[in-house]
Amino acid sequence: MSDEFSENHKSQHGYTLTELLVVLVILGLLIGLIAPRFLGQIGKARTKTALVQISNLSTALEYYQLDTGRFPAASTGLSALITPPPNTENWGGPYLKTKRIPNDPWGNPYLYQPDGTGGFVVRTLGADKRDGGDGEDADISSADL
Numbered sequence: 001m002s003d004e005f006s007e008n009h010k011s012q013h014g015y016t017l018t019e020l021l022v023v024l025v026i027l028g029l030l031i032g033l034i035a036p037r038f039l040g041q042i043g044k045a046r047t048k049t050a051l052v053q054i055s056n057l058s059t060a061l062e063y064y065q066l067d068t069g070r071f072p073a074a075s076t077g078l079s080a081l082i083t084p085p086p087n088t089e090n091w092g093g094p095y096l097k098t099k100r101i102p103n104d105p106w107g108n109p110y111l112y113q114p115d116g117t118g119g120f121v122v123r124t125l126g127a128d129k130r131d132g133g134d135g136e137d138a139d140i141s142s143a144d145l
Contacts, residue, residue, distance in 0.1 A: 046105035050124050050140045053102055057081070057110060057122045058142045060095035067092040071120045077112045078122070 060081045065071050067090045072080035078101045084091035103109055104124035111123050123141035126133050133139065 046127070046136060047138070047140065049105045050126075051145070053104065054110065054122050054124070054140060054142050055145055056096070057101075057112075058120075058145065061120055061122070063095050064091075064093065071114055071118075072112070074112070074114055078110060 057078060061071055061078075064081060068088055069090070072078070072085065076085045079085075080088070080091075081093060081095040082099065082101065084093065101110065106124070106127050106129070108124065108129060111121075111125070113121050115121050121142055123139055123143075125131060125139055126137045128137035130137075131139060
């Protein structure tokens with residue numbers, strides 16, 4: 001009986017440490033090749049989302065201007081699209097379907113500024129939250145539309 005037990009025991013074997021290490025190396029290489037491409041696509045998607053949101057905010061600001069005859073003051077900002085500012089006649093809002101002003105895809109508020117020529121600029125500073133930058137760090141503005 002002991003011979004039978006030892007024969008069965010010999011035929012049952014698990015994975016060796018070497019086999020497990022080879023599998024881990026292969027998985028690491030695959031992740032190393034795929035992850036940068038995937039993360040690059042996420043950055044492009046955030047940039048496109050910011051462009052769409054800025055376009056929507058710009059359209060809402062134009063509707064606001066059609067109703068009130070002017071764009072919101074810098075002190076009022078984008079909140080004028082949701083709630084009527086004091087002493088504003090003919091406000092026909094809310095001008096957005098949401099109940100709040102969206103943040104940019106990086107979680108920061110959009111910046112609004114009248115441009116001094118009767119227009120406005122809505123922008124985001126990108127992922128780095130600083131002026132300038134490239135790629136996902138680049139500023140995105142309604143002037144870019």
